[in-house]
Amino acid sequence: MNINKMVAKLVNNFNDYPLSKILRPKNESERKFFDMMVKQGWLCSKKGFPDFFVFKKVNNEIRIGLVEIKPYQDRKLKKMQLMIMELLSNYGVPCYKWTPEDGFVKIIGKKLK
Numbered sequence: 001m002n003i004n005k006m007v008a009k010l011v012n013n014f015n016d017y018p019l020s021k022i023l024r025p026k027n028e029s030e031r032k033f034f035d036m037m038v039k040q041g042w043l044c045s046k047k048g049f050p051d052f053f054v055f056k057k058v059n060n061e062i063r064i065g066l067v068e069i070k071p072y073q074d075r076k077l078k079k080m081q082l083m084i085m086e087l088l089s090n091y092g093v094p095c096y097k098w099t100p101e102d103g104f105v106k107i108i109g110k111k112l113k
Contacts, residue, residue, distance in 0.1 A: 029071040033098050049081065050095075065094040073101045086110050 025031045025046055037044050037054055045053040051069040055062060066088065068081055077085065077097055085095035090109030097105045 027069070029100055030069045032100055033067070033069050050085070065096060067096045067098050070097060070099050073099045075099070082107070
């Protein structure tokens with residue numbers, strides 16, 4: 001199964017998931033991000049790394065993103081977080097660091113050898 005079909009299946013299953021079971025994060029920075037994304041129509045999954053897997057249907061296209069939240073702009077991603085997000089970015093998965101101060105900062109993959 002290719003990635004588009006897997007994401008479509010996930011989104012369809014998620015749409016059947018009771019939204020009342022999706023809890024707002026307790027962490028202040030994560031809660032600000034969560035509220036902002038929900039207001040923009042995104043569905044947010046908060047289950048570990050990355051902090052959020054976000055997705056929404058725009059017309060007939062499904063958009064996804066991986067977002068790691070940091071409370072301050074000077075907080076860096078951990079080495080493993082950065083390595084995984086750079087690798088996924090190389091395969092076309094949109095990956096971001098988000099802070100309340102800077103908003104989204106795109107993670108760009110390194111050139112593969």
